[in-house]
Amino acid sequence: MTKHIAIIGGGYTGAAVAIQLSRQARNAHRISVVEPRETVGAGLAYSTSDPDHRLNAPDMVHFLTPDDQQHLRRWFEEQGGARYDAEAETADGALFIRRGDFGRFVAEQFAAHQNVNPSESSINHLRDRAIDIEQSGAMFRIALDSGHSLTADLVVVATSNEKPSIPKPFASSVAAHPAFHANPWHLPSIEGIPIDARLLFVGTALTAADLIVTRLRLGHRAPIIAMSRRGLRSTRRTTAASTFTGPFWDRIVRETSLFVAKHGRHEGLHDLINALRIEIQAAEARGEPWQAPFDDLRDSVWQVWPALPLAEKRRFMRHLRPWYDVHRFRLPPQVETKLDLAIGRGQLRYKAAHILSATSNGGGITVEYRDRFSDAVHTEDFGAVINCTGPEPRPDRTENPFMQALISRGLARVHPVGVGFDVDDTSAAVDANGGSNPRLRMFGPLTIGQFGDPQGTPFILSHICTQMPEIVKILEDN
Ligand SMILES: Cc1cc2nc3c(=O)[nH]c(=O)nc-3n(C[C@H](O)[C@H](O)[C@H](O)COP(=O)(O)OP(=O)(O)OC[C@H]3O[C@@H](n4cnc5c(N)ncnc54)[C@H](O)[C@@H]3O)c2cc1C
Known part of the structure; x- marks a missing residue:
């Protein structure tokens, strides 16, 4: 019997769930992906249009079906290979593809499965935003921003990366200041910063690295400081032979x-x-x-x-976690080279410091901070401050109404570790009373509390592929 599956969030995770479900189901089902963006597949991580924003790992770990781990490399060659993107290939033959291109690759695979898939399921993209969810018996009702609603037999939550919260010193004083950029992924406002503005990046990991390189490409002339409590910079990829052999x-x-x-x-x-x-x-x-x-x-x-x-x-x-993250999330070599050059000419500095306060000085922001090593307190004026503290990990602290509704309706709760949603080891949501709901599944970074590191694409896919037979069974045996 045909069932209706609603996937909320259509980034890599939502697209991969739809693709795997359509491939593994025995019957034809109705699959709806609710995603406000124009296409399904790119999500937040892979929708950047900046040519310097690259995948942080090589092509062979970015795939959508485990039986074809070379697909992205072939796709890249079909686009024209080095003629299409001369910087993608590194000296050892690995490809660090532009993130926007990977988003396009995933969107194309999703579209191909909409056209034809082994279970002959229908896959629809509802260009909308989920704002509420209720469960009544075996069915879910999902309210959408447009005023429409959906009923579904099974719901997959794949809403993932939310914009960072504003760090305390900036929250009350300068949150609304035009020189404070609360959302680092809103590229037009980062591109609009004057090239002679002294820049402060709050955060020293991959998002800061991305945006520093963006500013450098735009001809940024003024000094740039990237600051975090520990001042830890994302580490480098090894230039030795690959650290593993085989798929x-x-x-x-x-x-x-x-x-x-x-x-x-x-x-x-x-x-x-x-x-x-x-x-x-x-x-x-x-x-x-x-x-x-x-x-x-x-x-x-x-x-x-x-x-x-x-x-x-x-x-x-x-x-x-900060130490684990800087060793685990490594810089794409192309980005690393550009940062090294800026450090070498003295334009870019990384600092370990605790930010004490931030105040408006008219057109810019004055920041007071304590150096981690010397304990000295400094005050500096910046023409722009960019918040790169990483996605907000607690669903109840985000502004996403759907995540809020999951919690307020008692259908889900924050993981006891304090990050992501609580799920059991089958990725089923754990409700307010501690019971798990096999018809409400969560995949991707939202499950970090339970799985520790479900953040890179292959790890997300392995969770989806491991659980899919059981999801299909629940749908088709009832
Ligand atoms: C900037 C950045 C770069 C990254 N680079 C890499 C990389 O190179 N390699 C790698 O393996 N991993 C990378 N990651 C990790 C990344 O989180 C995962 O690889 C993967 O992209 C997560 O996909 P997702 O679909 O779960 O999340 P997202 O990309 O965050 O997509 C979630 C989608 O859900 C939608 N959504 C949210 N709320 C609602 C709602 N209420 N209703 C409907 N839709 C909603 C959003 O519009 C969004 O499109 C990166 C992460 C970030 C933040």
Whole structure:
């Protein structure tokens, strides 16, 4: 019997759910993807039109179906390869494709499945925004911004990355100041900053790196400071031979993950980090890069994280996440080279400091900060401040009405770790009373509390592919 599945959010995650469902279902179903953007597939991460914003990992980890992990490379060649994008290929033959192009690739695969798919399901893009959800018996009713509504047998939540919250020193004083850029992904306002404005990036990771490079390409002349408490800059990709051989997928869907196979399951962060340190020292003694053992851990997080007690997970989020993130999310080499040049000529500086206050000085913003190492307090004027503190991880603190509704209706709750939604190990939402709902599934970065690192595309896809047979069973056996 035909069922109706509503997917809320049509970025990479929503597109991948629709594609996998249409491929794995035995019967034809009605699949609706609710997404306000023009196409389904790009989402926030891959809708940038900036030619300097590139994937942060090579082509072979960005795919939509595990049986064709070379698809993106072929697609790139079809576009014209180096003639189409001369900067994409690095010296070792890896492709770091522009993020906007990857968004187009995903949108094309989604459209191809709308035209034809193995289960002959219908796949519709509803260009709208979900604002409310209620469950009545076995059915869901979803209210849309346009005033229309949907009823669905099963709902998948894939709303993911929300704009960053405004850090405290800026929140009350300059949040509405024209020189304060609260949303780093609103490219027109970043492009509109005058080239002689002293720039402060609050945050030193990949989003800051993206936008620094954007400003440099636009001919930015004034000094640029990127500041965070620890001043940690995203790390580099190894230039040694690849840290693994064989298809990436095989590393992340093993029965026992690589790190667990070597070290067993740790219940304490201390032992876990120690095991990693020993591995890294041994690798470096053999002349191998730290990235190889680190990647074994990254590709095992889905098994390592659930074994940690809640208190250890919270400790990780409070203290270790910034270190994990800068080692895990690496700069595309093209971006790294441009940053290095700006550092070399003294235009760009990274600073570890605690921001104390921010006040308007008319056209710009005066920022007072304490240097992490010298403890000295400094005051500096900036022509623009850009908030690059990362997507807001708590759904209840976002302005997204649909996420708010999931919580206020009791259908979902924030994960006890304090980030993302609470889901069980099948990605089913856990409700306000602690019961899991197999007809309300969540995939992608929203499930970070449960899975630890469901952020990169292959990890998102592995969760979707693992759960899809069960989702199909629920739909077709009832
Ligand atoms: C700037 C950035 C760059 C990244 N680069 C990479 C990379 O190079 N490689 C990699 O593997 N990972 C990268 N990531 C990680 C990224 O989160 C995942 O790879 C993946 O793109 C997540 O896709 P998504 O669809 O879950 O989220 P998103 O891309 O955030 O898309 C979510 C979609 O949901 C829609 N939505 C939100 N609320 C509603 C609502 N109420 N109703 C309807 N629709 C709604 C939004 O419009 C949006 O299109 C990046 C993340 C960011 C933020």
